[in-house]
Amino acid sequence: MRVSSQVAPEEVIHEVRQFVRAELIGRQTDLDTSREIPFPIHEKFRGIGLANWWLPEDLGGRGLGLEQGVDIVSELAYGDAGVAFTAFISVLGTTMVSLYGGEDTRRAFLAPLAGRGGFCATLGSEQAAGSELARITTTATLDGDELVVSGEKFFSTNADFADFLVVIARRGEDHAEHVAVILPRDTPGIRMRRRWSMIGLRSSGTYQVSLDNCRVPAANALEGSGLRLLEIGLNASRVLIAATGVGVARCVRDLCMEYGRRKSLGGGKLAANQVFGAKLADMEMRISAMRDVCRTAAREFDAVMAGPDPAGAFLGHGTLKSAITAKMFCGQAGWAIAAAGSEMFGGLGYTDELMIGKLLRDMRHVSIIEGGDDVLRDLMYRRYVVPVAKRI
Ligand SMILES: Cc1cc2nc3c(=O)[nH]c(=O)nc-3n(C[C@H](O)[C@H](O)[C@H](O)COP(=O)(O)OP(=O)(O)OC[C@H]3O[C@@H](n4cnc5c(N)ncnc54)[C@H](O)[C@@H]3O)c2cc1C
Known part of the structure; x- marks a missing residue:
């Protein structure tokens, strides 16, 4: 329907x-x-x-x-x-x-x-620059009324089957400036070098991409600094990555409950054991808190979007503290849940026989992509701890 x-x-x-x-x-x-x-x-x-x-x-x-x-x-x-x-x-x-x-x-x-209902891909990451995106070497150079984009992008999800790519590049004319440029997927010069074999999220596709003199109209450049615009877009996607952690954690909990009801222990069932119950209660506490931080961050994002000038307001905000809080918290709490869940199944939890292994691998990405925890800690410290006025 x-x-x-x-x-x-x-x-x-x-x-x-x-x-x-x-x-x-x-x-x-x-x-x-x-x-x-x-x-x-x-x-x-x-x-x-x-x-x-x-x-x-x-x-x-x-x-x-x-x-x-x-x-x-x-x-x-x-x-x-x-x-x-x-x-x-x-x-x-x-x-x-x-x-x-x-x-x-x-x-x-x-x-x-x-x-x-097509797809869009974003190409920021490069091998040598790592999370220091200011060091990327992909360039977008003005040639008449066209931009010529060239470079190597290390990871990009959906790139192969996307309708268009949003590429973060340096301006060819001024390497201190960055730009975000839209490349339709059928632009000559775009080549998928490989699809990465990931340990989790295996039904998704993330690619290494070469951009070789890709020509697009200069009007395909978005307005503003490419790095700032990326930060702003990440507010939305980081919250949804955190929400992925909530979904995976809920699945771990339900799998553990099913197992606890089947598994015999001390003449009864594992689910009747107090230690088991305490672990499941901890999981529930963490899941509730994970969902709450996601919703809080999402509400802040939605409030900015509903304002009279969301584009201007976001240029002022950049990275929302609530969005990095949601991603870091859900990555760490989710990992604790997945780890407790995998222990729950004993030796079978370490085999490929049960789904818990997949959930553990899927959960891992929350603390890694779109800024690993160390990168986000650094960001949180510099933007929201060092300036006294930004502390709560
Ligand atoms: C499944 C998947 C999908 C992805 N999709 C995309 C995509 O669509 N588009 C895209 O552009 N990218 C994408 N990426 C890339 C992803 O966002 C990066 O891999 C991630 O942000 C980590 O950056 P990095 O790989 O450059 O590692 P780095 O951040 O360079 O990390 C390497 C090491 O350096 C440490 N480190 C780095 N910075 C600091 C710091 N400031 N303080 C202390 N330690 C630090 C880290 O902790 C780590 O130990 C994807 C990656 C994966 C795995």
Whole structure:
């Protein structure tokens, strides 16, 4: 059934749960081992009207807020974190285009994405620069009324099958300046060098990409510093990465409960054991706190988006403290849950026989991508601890 545009938030979540039950539950091991990107599943998600659910209504999208996105992603990731990741990571690039592309650019790139339910990829990371993005070497050089983009990008999710790529580059004319440029996927010179074999999120696709003299109209450059725009887009995607951790953690908890009810111990069942109960209570506490930090961050993001000048306001804010808090907290709390969960199954928890191994591997990415915890600690310290006025 297609979710109509005027339905209540709880009905949207109900639809997503039904979708997850029908399309993902029971197929997780296949999704993990086959390493295929399950396009038919994404097509069915588009069929219920929720592909790219955040795209603005004036462009034909659903216009759902990030707070609702937290619950949608938690449900999808309960089914499969890789499917969730593929479905939401376009939010990073599209947020930049939506806020900092001119009206013609927004219409040209986002309206088709809203209509067809396609994908967008963001290309920031480079091998040598690592998380020091100011050191990237990809360039975008003006040539008449075109930009010529060249460089090597180390990781980019969805790049192979995206409708367009948002590339972060240095300005060829002034290496101190950075820019974000839109490259339609069929631009000559874009080459996938390889698809990475990841230990988790295996139903998603992340690629190493070469850009060789890719020519696009100069109007494809977004307005503002590419690095600042990336920071702003990351506010949305980091919160949804954190929400993926919530979904995976909920799945770990339910798997442990099922096991506890089956496993015999001391003449009864493991689920009746107090030590087991205490561990599950800790999991529940962490899951509640994880969901709360995600919702708090999402509400702050949504409030800025609902203001009179979100593009200007975000240029002032840059990275939201609540977004990095959500990602760091969910990565760490989620890892504690996945680790406790994997111990719960004894030796079987260390085999490929049970889904807990997949969940452990899937959970790992939350603390690594879009700024590993050390990078975010450093950011938090410099921006929100050193300046006394920013402390709570
Ligand atoms: C599944 C997956 C999907 C991805 N998708 C994309 C994508 O779509 N687009 C994209 O651009 N990138 C993507 N990436 C890249 C990802 O965002 C980076 O890998 C991640 O941010 C970590 O950066 P890095 O690999 O450069 O490692 P680094 O950050 O360089 O880390 C290497 C080591 O240096 C340490 N370190 C780095 N900085 C500091 C610091 N300031 N203080 C202390 N220690 C530090 C780290 O702790 C770590 O030990 C993806 C990666 C993965 C795994």
